[in-house]
Amino acid sequence: MKVLRVEVPRPAAAPSYDVVIGRGALARLGEFAAARAPAHRYAVIADSRVAELYGEAALASLAGEGLDALLLPFPAGEWNKTRETWADVLDGLLEAGLGRDAAVIGLGGGVTGDLAGFVAATFLRGVPVVQVPTTLLAMVDSSVGGKTGVDAPAAKNATGAFHHPAGVLVDPDVLVTLPPFQLRAGLAEPVKMAAMRDAEFFAWIAERADGLAAAAGADGVAAGADGVAAGATDELEALVGRSVAAKAAVVAADPLERDLRAVLNFGHTVGHALEALSGYSLVHGEAVAFGMRVEARLGELVGCTAAGTADAIGRVLDACGLPAEPDPDWTVERILAAARADKKSRRGAIRWALPARIGEAARDGAGAHTVELPTDELPALLGAALRTCAEVPDSPA
Amino acid sequence: MKVLRVEVPRPAAAPSYDVVIGRGALARLGEFAAARAPAHRYAVIADSRVAELYGEAALASLAGEGLDALLLPFPAGEWNKTRETWADVLDGLLEAGLGRDAAVIGLGGGVTGDLAGFVAATFLRGVPVVQVPTTLLAMVDSSVGGKTGVDAPAAKNATGAFHHPAGVLVDPDVLVTLPPFQLRAGLAEPVKMAAMRDAEFFAWIAERADGLAAAAGADGVAAGADGVAAGATDELEALVGRSVAAKAAVVAADPLERDLRAVLNFGHTVGHALEALSGYSLVHGEAVAFGMRVEARLGELVGCTAAGTADAIGRVLDACGLPAEPDPDWTVERILAAARADKKSRRGAIRWALPARIGEAARDGAGAHTVELPTDELPALLGAALRTCAEVPDSPA
Numbered sequence: 001m002k003v004l005r006v007e008v009p010r011p012a013a014a015p016s017y018d019v020v021i022g023r024g025a026l027a028r029l030g031e032f033a034a035a036r037a038p039a040h041r042y043a044v045i046a047d048s049r050v051a052e053l054y055g056e057a058a059l060a061s062l063a064g065e066g067l068d069a070l071l072l073p074f075p076a077g078e079w080n081k082t083r084e085t086w087a088d089v090l091d092g093l094l095e096a097g098l099g100r101d102a103a104v105i106g107l108g109g110g111v112t113g114d115l116a117g118f119v120a121a122t123f124l125r126g127v128p129v130v131q132v133p134t135t136l137l138a139m140v141d142s143s144v145g146g147k148t149g150v151d152a153p154a155a156k157n158a159t160g161a162f163h164h165p166a167g168v169l170v171d172p173d174v175l176v177t178l179p180p181f182q183l184r185a186g187l188a189e190p191v192k193m194a195a196m197r198d199a200e201f202f203a204w205i206a207e208r209a210d211g212l213a214a215a216a217g218a219d220g221v222a223a224g225a226d227g228v229a230a231g232a233t234d235e236l237e238a239l240v241g242r243s244v245a246a247k248a249a250v251v252a253a254d255p256l257e258r259d260l261r262a263v264l265n266f267g268h269t270v271g272h273a274l275e276a277l278s279g280y281s282l283v284h285g286e287a288v289a290f291g292m293r294v295e296a297r298l299g300e301l302v303g304c305t306a307a308g309t310a311d312a313i314g315r316v317l318d319a320c321g322l323p324a325e326p327d328p329d330w331t332v333e334r335i336l337a338a339a340r341a342d343k344k345s346r347r348g349a350i351r352w353a354l355p356a357r358i359g360e361a362a363r364d365g366a367g368a369h370t371v372e373l374p375t376d377e378l379p380a381l382l383g384a385a386l387r388t389c390a391e392v393p394d395s396p397a
Numbered sequence: 398m399k400v401l402r403v404e405v406p407r408p409a410a411a412p413s414y415d416v417v418i419g420r421g422a423l424a425r426l427g428e429f430a431a432a433r434a435p436a437h438r439y440a441v442i443a444d445s446r447v448a449e450l451y452g453e454a455a456l457a458s459l460a461g462e463g464l465d466a467l468l469l470p471f472p473a474g475e476w477n478k479t480r481e482t483w484a485d486v487l488d489g490l491l492e493a494g495l496g497r498d499a500a501v502i503g504l505g506g507g508v509t510g511d512l513a514g515f516v517a518a519t520f521l522r523g524v525p526v527v528q529v530p531t532t533l534l535a536m537v538d539s540s541v542g543g544k545t546g547v548d549a550p551a552a553k554n555a556t557g558a559f560h561h562p563a564g565v566l567v568d569p570d571v572l573v574t575l576p577p578f579q580l581r582a583g584l585a586e587p588v589k590m591a592a593m594r595d596a597e598f599f600a601w602i603a604e605r606a607d608g609l610a611a612a613a614g615a616d617g618v619a620a621g622a623d624g625v626a627a628g629a630t631d632e633l634e635a636l637v638g639r640s641v642a643a644k645a646a647v648v649a650a651d652p653l654e655r656d657l658r659a660v661l662n663f664g665h666t667v668g669h670a671l672e673a674l675s676g677y678s679l680v681h682g683e684a685v686a687f688g689m690r691v692e693a694r695l696g697e698l699v700g701c702t703a704a705g706t707a708d709a710i711g712r713v714l715d716a717c718g719l720p721a722e723p724d725p726d727w728t729v730e731r732i733l734a735a736a737r738a739d740k741k742s743r744r745g746a747i748r749w750a751l752p753a754r755i756g757e758a759a760r761d762g763a764g765a766h767t768v769e770l771p772t773d774e775l776p777a778l779l780g781a782a783l784r785t786c787a788e789v790p791d792s793p794a
Contacts, residue, residue, distance in 0.1 A: 083484055087549075087556075094551045094738070122519070125546060125557045126653075149522060152484075154491045159484075160522045161558060256523075341491070 001025065002237075004244050006144060006164075007252035017167050019144055019244050021237060025171035029058055029105070029132060030065030036167030037128040039103035042069035043093050045116040046107040047076035050134055053177055058107050058132070069105075070096055074115070078280040081111045083159055086150045089119050103128045103166070109135035109182075110142040110284060114157070117148030121163035128166040134174045136186025136236065137285050140243035141193075143168045145251045145261075155341045156272050162256060170244075172237040184213055185285025187320040188267070190243040192292060195313055196263045197246055199359025202316070204242065208235055209319035262370045263361040265353040267292030270382075273338035277330055282323075289322035290389075297385035299354035299362060302373055306357040313358075314392030324390040332383045349375065398422065399634075401641050403541060403561075404649040414564050416541055416641050418634060422568035426455055426502070426529060427462030433564030434525040436500035439466035440490050442513040443504040444473035447531055450574055455504055455529070466502075467493055471512070475677040478508045480556055483547045486516050500525045500563070506532035506579075507539040507681060511554070514545030518560035525563040531571045533583025533633065534682050537640035538590075540565045542648045542658075552738045553669050559653060567641075569634040581610055582682025584717040585664070587640040589689060592710055593660045594643055596756025599713070601639070605632055606716035659767045660758040662750040664689030667779075670735035674727055679720075686719035687786075694782035696751035696759060699770055703754040710755075711789030721787040729780045746772065 001022035020032065033042060044058050051073035062069040072092045074085050093102065106116025106129055113131050120129035133143040149160015175183060187209070194202035215232030247264070254260040271291030275282055282290070296313050299305025318324060339350055351370035356362040364371045373381065398419035417429065430439060441455050448470035459466040469489045471482050490499065503513025503526055510528050517526035530540040546557015572580065584606070591599035612629030644661070651657040668688030672679055679687070693710050696702025715721060736747055748767035753759040761768045770778065 083480070087480055090556060091549060091551060094549055094555055122546075122556050122558050124555060125544060125559050147522060149519075152488060152491055154488060158491055158521060159487060159519050161519050162522050340494075 002241050004241065004248055006248040017165055019168040019170065019248070021139075021170040021172070021241055021244070023171065023173045023233065023237065025169050026054065026057055026132070026174060027061055029061040029130075029169060030063070030067055031061075032167060032169045033062060033103065033105060033130050034065050034067060037103040037130050039128065040068070040101035041096075041098055042067055042103050042105055043096070043098060043119075044069055044071045044105045044107050045089060045112060045119060046071065046073055047080075047109075047112055048073045049076040050108040050112065054107060054134060054174060058105065062105075072096075078111055078275075078283070081115060081150050083150055083152070086115060086118055086122075086159075089115065090123055093119070093123055098123075100124045100127065103130065105130045105132060106143075106165075107132045107134065109133065109138045113138050113143050114148050114160070115150060117146070117163050117165070118150055118160055121148050121161040126163065129163065131165045131168045133168070133170060135178055136175060136183050136240070137189060139170050139172070139240045140186060141189040141247060143170070144244055144247050146255065156276060164255075168244075170240055172233050172240060175233065175236060181286075182283065183215075184321045185283045185289070187212060187239075188285040188289040188292070188317070188322060190239055191313065191316050191320065192264070192266050192288065193243055193246045195292070195296075195309075195355050195358055196266050196353070196361045197250065197359065199357075201242055201246060202312075202358050205239070206312075206316050206319070208239075209316050211235065212239070213319060213321040260369050262351065263353050265370070266355065266361075267295055269339050269342065269350060269352060270294045270335060272342050273335045274330060276338050277334055278327070286323055289317045289320070290324070290326070293317060293324065293389040293392075294382070294385045295352065295354055297389050298352070298373070298381055301381050301384060304354050304356065304362040304371055309355050309357055310389070311392055313355075314389070315394075318392055324392070326386055326390065330386065332379050332386065335382065335386075336379065350378075399638050401638065401645055403645040414562055416565040416567065416645070418536075418567040418569070418638055418641070420568065420570045420630065420634065422566050423451065423454055423529070423571060424458055426527075426566060427458040427460070427464055429564060429566045430459060430500065430502060430527050431462050431464060434500040434527050436525065437465070437498040438493075438495055439464055439500050439502055440493070440495060440516075441466055441468045441502045441504055442486060442509060442516060443468065443470055444477075444506075444509055445470045446473040447505040447509065451504060451531060451571060455502065459502075469493075475508055475672075475680070478512060478547050480547055480549070483512060483515055483519075483556075486512065487520055490516070490520055495520075497521045497524065500527065502527045502529060503540075503562075504529045504531065506530065506535045510535050510540050511545050511557070512547060514543070514560050514562070515547055515557055518545050518558040523560065526560065528562045528565045530565070530567060532575055533572060533580050533637070534586060536567050536569070536637045537583060538586040538644060540567070541641055541644050543652065553673060561652075565641075567637055569630050569637060572630065572633060578683075579680065580612075581718045582680045582686070584609060584636075585682035585686040585689070585714070585719060587636055588710065588713050588717065589661070589663050589685065590640055590643045592689070592693075592706075592752050592755055593663050593750070593758045594647065594756065596754075598639055598643060599709075599755050602636070603709075603713050603716070605636075606713050608632065609636070610716060610718040657766050659748065660750050662767070663752065663758075664692055666736050666739065666747060666749060667691045667732060669739050670732045671727060673735050674731055675724070683720055686714045686717070687721070687723070690714060690721065690786040690789075691779070691782045692749065692751055694786050695749070695770070695778055698778050698781060701751050701753065701759040701768055706752050706754055707786070708789055710752075711786070712791075715789055721789070723783055723787065727783065729776050729783065732779065732783075733776065747775075 104120035146164035152158035296310035501517035543561035549555035668685040693707035
């Protein structure tokens, strides 16, 4: 098992915690929960699909350690990430008689982790949460860092809290049941992390992107029990480890996103807007991948981003099999309206997280890790970025 | 101005903060907010009644410092302390275009402080909150300590978070508009604090209870502009100062209520149950006062509490003009059912915060500041306590 420590300094509320990564880890959930989040009772929160696939295994592992646990499923789907679902789950905990000495286990993808974390943050003013991510996206990104929440009608993730997990348990073996498009989408966040923070990691992904995407091309990585699938799982395990290490370093330096942590929003300003505009038919990773293509072009147009950066990012995303063609519905006006309603604006203006070059974030004049772009020119710039983002030359210029 | 520091050690999220108490302080809200919670924009959250009384004064003070603020009123009444109201207020902030660089100001009583605090805790994963309590109860107790939340259908305050304020501003002059029964109810929490933690403070309240209650007996403390009313305001200011100091010491020692802070739940196990059973016709302070009478009897019956303690507490509450007669609807069965659903149970059993004697909390065998009572005998014991709690001899035995 690989163990990565996430340091959470004040002013964040939580002590530091470990991310434990290892094949077959799900069978050791009971042991992990007992050690990291000792509690009188456990509520395993999972969507209906994951509950069916892994609910029994999770409960069996908890029971094996003599822990009292119940499974609380909620309807699967990003569109269920609402305050209504949150209230229902919370009422389920009350109905089951759980008290302050309970703990929550979030078993699932990004929606589940965000929802379970927010339930834990707000149930009787807060109980511990253990995150058990089952999608690549959740493993590499959302399970680490303490961001929790649900959507408000007017804005994504607008209702939430920082609530760091007591521990994160990652079992790459569960990726065998992940639909291929979800696995490919999960590659977007590591690309983002690498593009903003670590050129060497970016090169590592670039080398393997074809292989990872090909492994996902079938019915999940272990579609066959042959060497390729097994090899892919090992590579994915390595990818998760590197991504978590990169994210942990950022979170440790800025747990509440005062500045540096905002670099992780690269691709998310446009990405969140596209997710909303697509009615969530585009999943988060796909939207972020597209967002990075557009925002990197935008950065080059305004001179924040070194020439060639957008192409380099576009090539890796192409190799990952992530979408490049904009939808005619995604007009500049609609994207900007959605982006202005998003959390990333400050003093009414959008703050953009952009790469300066591969491996390094752009800074503004005051040294902040996000930049403001000229409001008047933004529609024209964004239009130009949208038009050209799909044009990626095959090899470096 | 009196300034009291509340130290909030790790693992709580917030830095320490000041409670500033002084007559006329409301006029200095702008200055206070700018210094303690610098923000791009401010949302003043107040119920419809308080918004009408003090909304303009608050906005004027904020505008006087050049701060951009808007008033977001919600319907007055304890029964509006719901997740629906919380969602409405949150959507109001989004609709007004507030971002992460906003701050919330909670202007009002306990419901408002809890609601505004929870909005601040969960708006875009958390923004600062300044508490400006306008009831005696909120001044002496709920504005300090970081407990925020709203009710769930099944249990009071079951949905919430710890979110410490950036500062608390107390203007005792606003008590002139407080209905007399609310002022009397506000005396319950200082009595509780003193009974559990500070015998000298208890004696101080006992000496003044008659006078404070008499001042409230008219139409608020400043019903007349005569010496008595003015004197009462000064005494109330002193009462607030002592109560906040006592509470701050407890919060500093145990910010997340792991143990010691639970002493502040004295009277609240029965009190919360009665609040619910009365359909909130009994206000919080009245319910807690009654709860203390019952729980102190209960403590004496099981031998946790020194003989005579319940009488001493009963005499002070009598002098404060707080109700002593149980309602026939308050059956043992209904109280216990409501108490079991409350947050204060652990491992399924209710944990009781009881005085050992005036000024000191009872401890269990393991040294914890709450005790468990024999489940089998609880109905009989509670029945006996309920029957005798109104029988308080006039002078010490």
